[in-house]
Amino acid sequence: MIERSRDREPGRGARAGRREERVGEGLAELGRWLRDQIRQGIAGAPREPRSHWEAIARRMVDAQAPAVARRLSGLASVVHREDWPSRLLEEYALLHLMSVACERRAHLPGALPRTLDAHLGVPVPRGEVLAGEPVRDVWTVLGLRDVESAGLVTRRAWLLGRATGRKALVLSHAPPGHPLDDSLRTCEDVHAALVFHPAAPPLRALVATGPGRGPDGAARGPADTGPADTGPADTGPAGDGAARDGDGGLDEGAAGGAPAGTWxxxxxxxxxxxxxxxxxxxxxxxxxxxxxxxxxxxxxxxxxxxxxxxxxxxxxxxxxxxxxxxxxxxxxxxxxxxxxxxxxxxxxxxxxx
The missing domain is CATH 2.40.50 (OB fold (Dihydrolipoamide Acetyltransferase, E2P))
Structure with missing residues (x-):
């Protein structure tokens, strides 16, 4: 078993290398597309058919940069806002920055390459996330917000650690009309250990299960039984990947009053x-x-x-x-x-x- 595990590592590294190459080629094409849009001017952008935006978005899907594709698809809605000129230029600037950052990836400082990967849509192996140091606290669920984009509904659950002051984002996803994870409820306090995705600043997190870690140092629980990569979904329906008590439910505490805030x-x-x-x-x-x-x-x-x-x-x-x-x-x-x-x-x- 150990030998087979070792044999898979070179293959995994080769796949990651091929993906990075495809993403790089796709983002280089995006950079050229953006320069063309600016050269032509943006006055006619609201009159462009949806296919204008979807064509470059599909190219980003082919390049294995799905998060960039969703961002590009969203431009079809941006151009119909009252403030569309400023918002469209802002989106163009951020996409251009992403293209340049991808080109200069080897020179990016600190955790910025991992942050870039997150915005490209590069999946992080679930085991890699769960192997991180858990942050145990009583977490106040500040609120939930559901956002639909590109045929997928994303639920953003925002948490704040009462002792650590850490902020966290737990994501779940479902097709429109399907139930989303409801294991985190607004204004409730949850006793849990979170593990954070590598990024700057570390914000996106998984909710690990149980009070401790396994003998190999990895966090244990239902989240370990999911797919190898954290793709778009961190938690499945019915709270897969959420902290649980002995009865299989979230270990919830009584509300502890208003969380600490700022001006x-x-x-x-x-x-x-x-x-x-x-x-x-x-x-x-x-x-x-x-x-x-x-x-x-x-x-x-x-x-x-x-x-x-x-x-x-x-x-x-x-x-x-x-x-x-x-x-x-x-x-x-x-x-x-x-x-x-x-x-x-x-x-x-x-x-x-």
Missing amino acids: VAELLDEHARAMAGDPWLEAWPAVLSGVTPVDDGGWHLADPRGDALPVHGPPPWRLVAVSGGHPLTVAGEWTPDGFHPLSAWTPGEAVPL
């Missing part, structure tokens, strides 16, 4: 540091303390210092009702579109939004 300026500083490590970061978990929802020609969350963040989406009437005009703690996603509230805490209540 707006501190959040923006934290987000800037995260972006320095991952320039393609699309969303960042945020907990704001002492903020009040205010309508000033558009809804904002204002803190006692007078700083405020715009709220994205429809009017946050539920949050306004929970607040009653008083400061409260709000958790959500900070994105280029604005702040997406996901949960709120008042002195006596935790409320999913």
Whole structure:
């Protein structure tokens, strides 16, 4: 058995090498395509048929860069937004940066090559992730957000460690109309050990099972029985890969009150540091303390210092009702579109939004 395992390693390395070569060729083609778009100008972009974007997206699928393909497919929707010129140029710039980073991969510092791989859609072997050092804590589920893209619904579950202060993102996926993993519930506290994907900053995580590790140093549990690579799905339906107690359920604790938060300026500083490590970061978990929802020609969350963040989406009437005009703690996603509230805490209540 040991010899066969060793024999597979050269094959695995060769496959990884071939994939890296195909990805490199695909991203080089993407770079040429982007230069053509800028040379022609973007004025006619809203009139382009969907096939214009899907053609280059399919090329990225062939090049084994599925995450880039999903990003390109999304441009067909971007060009119909009111602010489409700025958003389209922003997406072009980020894709160009990805193409250049791929070309100069050997010179990228620190964990940036692994961060690049994540945004290309290169799978990380599940065993490699689970072999990482577990971070044990009581994790508050800040909120869930479901996003549909390219025929797949992704659930983002944002967690915050009460003792460590670590932030984590646990992903699950399903086709439209199929149930998503519901083992993590907004505002609940979960006693668990997380292991993080290699990246800068480390954010995406798997929820390992059991209180300890196996004799070979690898985390043990249902997640080990899944496919060899973590592809798009980290957790399957019914919570496959989630922490479980002796009855097979999540080891959940009672709500411990509002999680520790920051004011707006501190959040923006934290987000800037995260972006320095991952320039393609699309969303960042945020907990704001002492903020009040205010309508000033558009809804904002204002803190006692007078700083405020715009709220994205429809009017946050539920949050306004929970607040009653008083400061409260709000958790959500900070994105280029604005702040997406996901949960709120008042002195006596935790409320999913």
